Amino acid sequence: MQQHSGQHLISAVLDMREIPTLAWALGETVSYVELPRKLTDAEIVEVEDQCNEYIRQGLDITVEVPNKEDVNTTKLPDDYDTERGILRVVHIGNLDNNPCCGTHLSNTREMNSIVLLHQQAIRGTNSRLHFLIGDRVRRFAREANAQMRATASHLSCMPDEIGARVEALEKKLRAATKSEKALVEDMAAADAEAADAELAAAGKAYIYRRRGGFEYFNAVQRKLSPFKGFLVLASGTPGAPGELMVLANESATPTTEVADKIKAVVSGVQGGAGTPKRWQGKVPEWHESQIDELAALMKAL
Structure with a gap:
C-alpha cells in the first residue's frame, strides 16, 4: 500500500508539471513510473521534495464509489467493463483523484518518505523513473550504508573519500594500461x-x-x-x-x-x-x- 499510494502521489506531482504517467509497476524491491521523457536532475530533486512535503502535510487518502456517470472513464483500462465492474475513485486530499481498484493507505504520513532513484531509457524517448517509499527507504539506506562502508574498507579510506579514491585508482589504471x-x-x-x-x-x-x-x-x-x-x-x-x-x-x-x-x-x-x-x-x-x-x-x- 505504501508503494501504490506513493505511486499515485508521484504521478499527481508529475501531472502538475504536465508530465503524464504512461505506465507503472510495483516491484518486489524497486518500483517505477514510465514517463514520456527523461527528467533532469533538478526536476527529480524538485519532484521528490514536493512529494515529501505532501507526506508531511498528512493529506487524507479516501476511497469513493461514485455514480458511474460522474467518473472520467478515459483514465480506465481499455478492457475494463464499466457496466459490470465497480468503480472506485481514490482521493489524495484535494490534490489528486484517480479510478483505482487497489488498496491504499489512509493518510500520506503513512508513506513516511519517498526517494526517487535512477532513470532507465525505454521505447525511444520514454524513461522509467524508479522509486522507493516508506519502509523500503529505510532498508535501502541500511543496505547502501553497509555497501558503502564495505567499499571504503576495501579502498582503505573513509566513506566520504570513496569518490576521490576511485578517481585516483582510475588514473593509475589508465597509466598502467598504457604502459602494459x-x-x-x-x-x-x-x-x-x-x-x-x-x-x-x-x-x-x-x-x-x-x-x-x-x-x-x-x-x-x-x-x-x-x-x-x-x-x-x-x-x-x-x-x-x-x-x-x-x-x-x-x-x-x-x-x-x-x-x-x-x-x-x-x-x-x-x-x-x-x-x-x-x-x-x-x-x-x-x-x-x-x-x-x-x-x-x-x-x-
Missing part, C-alpha cells in the same frame, strides 16, 4: 623478429606465451615480415584455457594440415575455423604434457 600496451607491443615486436629469423632459416617457427591470446597473436602478425613457411602461436597456462593460431603463406603447408597435427597432441581443441593462410582455435584446458608435446611436435615438423 607499450610493453605488449615491444614483446610482440621481439617475438616477431625472432620468428622472422626462424622462418628464414627453417621455414617454420613456434611462439608460446603463458599469457597472450588472439589479441597478442594479431600484434605479432602485424609486425612479421613477409615470410615463407608457417608459424604456430600458443598461449595459456596449465589448468587454464588457452588459444592457438597457425599462420602460413600460400606456398607453405596449409594451416589446416598443421592444425590437424596439433589437434593430435592437444586434445579438445574447439573452433578451428581457418583458411589456407590462417587458422585459430581454443584449448578448453591446457595440460603440462600437452605444452611439452606441442613443443616436441614443432621440432619434428
Whole structure:
C-alpha cells in the first residue's frame, strides 16, 4: 500500500508539471513510473521534495464509489467493463483523484518518505523513473550504508573519500594500461623478429606465451615480415584455457594440415575455423604434457 499510494502521489506531482504517467509497476524491491521523457536532475530533486512535503502535510487518502456517470472513464483500462465492474475513485486530499481498484493507505504520513532513484531509457524517448517509499527507504539506506562502508574498507579510506579514491585508482589504471600496451607491443615486436629469423632459416617457427591470446597473436602478425613457411602461436597456462593460431603463406603447408597435427597432441581443441593462410582455435584446458608435446611436435615438423 505504501508503494501504490506513493505511486499515485508521484504521478499527481508529475501531472502538475504536465508530465503524464504512461505506465507503472510495483516491484518486489524497486518500483517505477514510465514517463514520456527523461527528467533532469533538478526536476527529480524538485519532484521528490514536493512529494515529501505532501507526506508531511498528512493529506487524507479516501476511497469513493461514485455514480458511474460522474467518473472520467478515459483514465480506465481499455478492457475494463464499466457496466459490470465497480468503480472506485481514490482521493489524495484535494490534490489528486484517480479510478483505482487497489488498496491504499489512509493518510500520506503513512508513506513516511519517498526517494526517487535512477532513470532507465525505454521505447525511444520514454524513461522509467524508479522509486522507493516508506519502509523500503529505510532498508535501502541500511543496505547502501553497509555497501558503502564495505567499499571504503576495501579502498582503505573513509566513506566520504570513496569518490576521490576511485578517481585516483582510475588514473593509475589508465597509466598502467598504457604502459602494459607499450610493453605488449615491444614483446610482440621481439617475438616477431625472432620468428622472422626462424622462418628464414627453417621455414617454420613456434611462439608460446603463458599469457597472450588472439589479441597478442594479431600484434605479432602485424609486425612479421613477409615470410615463407608457417608459424604456430600458443598461449595459456596449465589448468587454464588457452588459444592457438597457425599462420602460413600460400606456398607453405596449409594451416589446416598443421592444425590437424596439433589437434593430435592437444586434445579438445574447439573452433578451428581457418583458411589456407590462417587458422585459430581454443584449448578448453591446457595440460603440462600437452605444452611439452606441442613443443616436441614443432621440432619434428
